[in-house]
Amino acid sequence: MQITCTGCSCLCDDITLRFNGEKIEEVRNACRRGAGIYLHHSSNMAKPKVDGEEVELEKALERAKEIIADSKNLVIYGLDTTTVEAQKVAIELAEKMQAYIDDCSTFCLGDFVEMILKGELPTATLEDVKNNAYVITYWGTDPYNSLPRHMSRYTYYPRGGKRQRGYEEDRYLVVVDVRKSHTAKLAKKNARFIKVDDDLELIDAFMKVMNGKAPEKFADDAARVIREMKKADFNVIFGGLGLKYGLNGNYKPFIELTKKLNEISKVYFIPAGFHANMRGFNETLFEKTGCVNRYSFREQKCSNDFAFSRLIESNAVDTALIIGSDPLNSLPFDVAKNLAKINTIVIDPRRSFTSEIAKVVLPSAISGVEQSGTMVRSDGVKVEVKAVVEKDVNDVYLLKDLVRAV
Amino acid sequence: MPITPMEVYKLLPKTNCKRCGEQTCMSFAFKVINREKTIEDCKPLFEEEKYRSQKEKLIKLLEPLNKATETGLIVDESKCVGCANCIVVCPVHAAEDPFGAGSGFGPTIENPILRMENGVVKVVNMEMCRRYGKNRTLCVACRENCPSDAISFLEG
Numbered sequence: 001m002q003i004t005c006t007g008c009s010c011l012c013d014d015i016t017l018r019f020n021g022e023k024i025e026e027v028r029n030a031c032r033r034g035a036g037i038y039l040h041h042s043s044n045m046a047k048p049k050v051d052g053e054e055v056e057l058e059k060a061l062e063r064a065k066e067i068i069a070d071s072k073n074l075v076i077y078g079l080d081t082t083t084v085e086a087q088k089v090a091i092e093l094a095e096k097m098q099a100y101i102d103d104c105s106t107f108c109l110g111d112f113v114e115m116i117l118k119g120e121l122p123t124a125t126l127e128d129v130k131n132n133a134y135v136i137t138y139w140g141t142d143p144y145n146s147l148p149r150h151m152s153r154y155t156y157y158p159r160g161g162k163r164q165r166g167y168e169e170d171r172y173l174v175v176v177d178v179r180k181s182h183t184a185k186l187a188k189k190n191a192r193f194i195k196v197d198d199d200l201e202l203i204d205a206f207m208k209v210m211n212g213k214a215p216e217k218f219a220d221d222a223a224r225v226i227r228e229m230k231k232a233d234f235n236v237i238f239g240g241l242g243l244k245y246g247l248n249g250n251y252k253p254f255i256e257l258t259k260k261l262n263e264i265s266k267v268y269f270i271p272a273g274f275h276a277n278m279r280g281f282n283e284t285l286f287e288k289t290g291c292v293n294r295y296s297f298r299e300q301k302c303s304n305d306f307a308f309s310r311l312i313e314s315n316a317v318d319t320a321l322i323i324g325s326d327p328l329n330s331l332p333f334d335v336a337k338n339l340a341k342i343n344t345i346v347i348d349p350r351r352s353f354t355s356e357i358a359k360v361v362l363p364s365a366i367s368g369v370e371q372s373g374t375m376v377r378s379d380g381v382k383v384e385v386k387a388v389v390e391k392d393v394n395d396v397y398l399l400k401d402l403v404r405a406v
Numbered sequence: 407m408p409i410t411p412m413e414v415y416k417l418l419p420k421t422n423c424k425r426c427g428e429q430t431c432m433s434f435a436f437k438v439i440n441r442e443k444t445i446e447d448c449k450p451l452f453e454e455e456k457y458r459s460q461k462e463k464l465i466k467l468l469e470p471l472n473k474a475t476e477t478g479l480i481v482d483e484s485k486c487v488g489c490a491n492c493i494v495v496c497p498v499h500a501a502e503d504p505f506g507a508g509s510g511f512g513p514t515i516e517n518p519i520l521r522m523e524n525g526v527v528k529v530v531n532m533e534m535c536r537r538y539g540k541n542r543t544l545c546v547a548c549r550e551n552c553p554s555d556a557i558s559f560l561e562g
Contacts, residue, residue: 014512027524029512031488035525130510144553148489157494157551158510166508167495167551185553186491 004385006081006276006368007034008147009378010154017388024388031148037369038388046351046363057362057393064360065405067343071319074099077308078325078347080275083373083385086395087277087284090323093403098298100317102308103281104325105274105293111251112239112271113282114292116380120255124236124268125379126154131161134232135225137174138272140199140242144182146273147378151186155238162234172228176202177242194221199246203253210260229265238272270379276367280376312338319343321402323395324364326352347398365394409467409560411435417464418448419457425449439560441471470560475529477537478560479548485556486526492548492557493520493527498534520548527556 004013007030017038018026027035048060068074074097079087094101105113115121129136136155143150151157156167163170173191175184180193187193196202205215205222215222229235237258247254261267271279282292289295291302304310308327311317313335320342328336329352339357346358349366365371365387371394372387414435421431426447428434437443445464451457474480490512493499499507499518506514513521517531532538536545549557 016512029490029522030525031490031522032486032525033488035488035522039524144489145487148487152490152494153510157491158508159500159504160509166500182553186551188550 001388003388004368004375004383005030005034005037006366006375006385007031007037009272009274009276009278010147010149011276011375011377011383011385012149012153013383022389033148037366041366041369044350046346046348046355046361048363049355049358049361051359052356060360060362061398061401064345064362065402067319067345067360068093068097068321068402069406071097071343073317074319074321075308075311075317076101076321076323077327078103078323079281080104080278081324081367082277082395083367083371083375084277084280084284084382085373086323086399087281089396089399089403090321091285091288093321093399093406094295095297096403096406100294100296100298100306100308100311101285102294102306102311103278104330105278105282106307107309108274108278109239109241109244109271110278110282110293111244112269113279114286115251115255116269116271117283117286117292121258121269122262122267123270123379124234125381126270126377127381128234128268129155129236129270129379130158131163132232132234133163133236134170135172135174135229135235135267137176137225137235137237138183139176139237139239140178140244140246141238141240141272142177142181142183143238143272144186146240150238150272151183155236156186174225192221192225194218194225196246199243200253203257206257207260210264226264229261229267233266235261235265235267237267237269239269240271240273272378274378277375279378279380280374283376283380309335312336312342315341317342319345321345321347322354322358323347323399324349324367326354328353328357347395362398363393364398365391367395371395409439409470411439413467414438414464417460417467419450419454419460421450423450438468439471441476474560475532477532477535477542479529479532479535479537480558480560481527481529482556482558483526483528485554487554487556488522488525488527490522490527491551493518493522495547495551496520497545497547498536502534 001017003015005015015030016028024038027038047054048057050063076094080103116123159166175187176194184193205218208215209222209226286292294306295302296306344358345360346355347362347364349364355361368385370391375383375385415432418431426434451461493507503515519534521530536543
């Protein structure tokens with residue numbers, strides 16, 4: 001059985017499963033991260049709970065409806081690992097309740113997705129990259145660990161289109177990072193590893209080289225990369241969290257750099273490294289509101305003050321609906337502990353730290369294993385995800401039920 | 407850790423007795439590493455009592471030889487994250503399966519050399535490897551592109 005893996009934003013669609021009766025016995029072609037989802041999908045399942053006690057699903061749903069109906073300030077958070085269909089229903093619920101809605105992209109790569117959707121950064125699909133790209137730059141990201149098959153499936157290693165000789169002659173790899181990461185170790189022949197302390201210094205060096213001046217730092221590296229970029233009509237930069245936090249909110253120099261690079265050659269930008277359907281959430285919300293995340297339907301705008309962590313920290317909300325995320329695990333504990341003080345409802349197929357402190361737990365289905373739907377890959381291509389065993393109670397079912405009640 | 411012929415040679419009797427069929431102990435050491443001869447072919451080492459400690463050391467040194475596949479490939483599954491770089495870079499895969507493994511997908515041929523099974527790389531069909539058989543070439547493409555050192559070869 002051929003399926004699409006939902007382990008990360010690569011959404012590899014060539015995974016084969018072999019069954020022994022009903023049990024998944026072997027997963028082929030998936031990385032360790034993807035294979036784990038299928039091999040252990042039935043372990044650590046969540047059970048419907050109200051105030052920490054196991055109850056029937058209907059009872060838990062009733063209690064969740066009551067809490068949401070009584071709430072004055074609701075925040076909906078998570079949604080990055082679920083399908084676009086479920087995200088749409090969640091946005092509908094947020095609109096009805098005049099609630100805040102946010103996902104992990106606030107502290108992940110949401111800003112880059114927003115710049116791409118607004119047309120500030122030129123972008124391409126990963127298929128184009130495979131067929132055309134010459135200089136492939138990984139800036140502040142370590143795909144070997146975060147998106148294991150990114151390089152072998154889509155970018156540096158595969159042969160395709162104009163690049164039939166593959167990584168040996170037809171590609172040039174550039175890795176920009178603060179340390180020699182696993183990906184940087186792959187930068188050997190026809191490649192460069194640039195160790196940076198400050199991303200702005202490197203941006204400055206690139207700009208100086210293009211203006212015909214000699215930069216003080218990275219003179220050799222920057223000149224070589226620009227020279228290689230001029231050789232081809234398709235180059236790509238994959239930006240990760242290292243680039244985002246390196247720029248520290250000031251994206252102007254980077255946008256100017258891509259503009260300038262596009263004057264001498266063709267350079268595209270694709271964000272790399274996030275949850276399976278984070279871009280799907282960003283695009284769905286952008287279509288509806290013009291913002292990619294941290295949106296308040298009451299005030300009709302997005303702002304840093306509406307970021308989930310800020311709302312929880314400042315006790316601005318009385319109810320949190322968390323879908324497929326574990327903020328108690330991923331956010332700073334001082335912030336996340338406030339979740340225990342407010343009414344927290346968790347929709348998650350698995351038990352998590354947050355579900356232990358939640359008032360109501362609603363077990364749902366794992367996208368790609370137990371629920372089908374659409375997901376959006378890191379480059380914006382929509383991918384159909386098929387369930388192995390379709391479950392009736394999934395995110396869409398639960399959220400639609402909550403929407404009907406309000 | 408790779409085993410070098412010199413390390414093997416140092417522990418051999420170094421008498422060049424030729425009883426193994428080789429002209430020198432050094433050439434015997436090379437053949438042991440290439441697995442054309444086994445250490446048991448060195449008769450004095452097993453017959454004479456004075457070489458006992460050397461023999462024990464040598465057997466311990468050559469333990470990885472038994473674990474390695476016939477081409478000298480050693481896969482440490484605990485280090486593999488399943489990036490599939492090795493599968494895509496393999497020149498044999500690119501030639502035999504250009505639209506499968508050669509283009510970045512999972513192998514579509516029946517018996518590829520390497521395949522991702524349950525998230526880690528598994529050796530499926532060593533006979534296809536360029537390092538196999540008489541006319542072999544010492545290709546190291548898979549090891550070169552494995553940043554976590556999950557793949558290694560006996561010779562280093």
